[in-house]
Amino acid sequence: MAGQGYISIQNSARDALDPPALEGANWQPTGPPVDNGFHGFGQRGERHMNKLGLAILAVPLAGLGFLVWNMLAPAPQSHSMTPPDTSAQQPGAPLAEVTLPTELSQNARIGQRAFEAKCAVCHGQNAAGQNGVAPPLVHPIYRPGHHADAAFLIAARNGVRAHHWKFGNMPPVEGITDGEVQMITRYIRELQQANGIE
């Protein structure tokens, strides 16, 4: 019977809400129960409405769960994103238009000096990137939700295997301390914020 198949689809949609990423989401259906006139299977209409509500929310929630899972994925190499195509640009051209913040915090200014000494040779002035060399760090790919501060420490310590761009690997950065990388990260975050990347 048609109704039966419908209910079982709803149930499997609800099952999709069960993965651990959504634990604690604790979603509750809202709004007054509406009697849809469907009182089958010995349960009250209200209950069916709850299931229907769940089924309707399952799709966006599953999407949200996937996003959260993506953000929590530990290894930077484990996610995939199509590398932006920069082939139309000149080699060495900046890949982002960076609006400079009106002022930087003291730590960010220390970070700026370290960045200019150790990173700008590849990542360019103001971390705007250089086509064919290294990506702009002022870019939505490197927003805190996608590349947490730890990604900067790991990048400087271990280098980075090319995965977002086609510019080759980043080698480990010699002669830099974790403290300096933290200041650099502060600097990049303030540049990102000034460019609406949060």
Ligand code: HEC
């Ligand atoms: C020799 C060139 C070079 C230098 C020097 C360099 N980088 Fe990179 N960096 C790259 C390239 C190329 C990538 C892009 C890898 C890819 O395809 O995702 C990258 C990626 C990154 C990433 C992204 C890491 C990830 O998990 O995806 C961060 C963060 C980063 N660099 C920070 C820095 C910092 C901080 C410095 C200076 C201390 C620095 N880089 C110096 C070439 C360089």
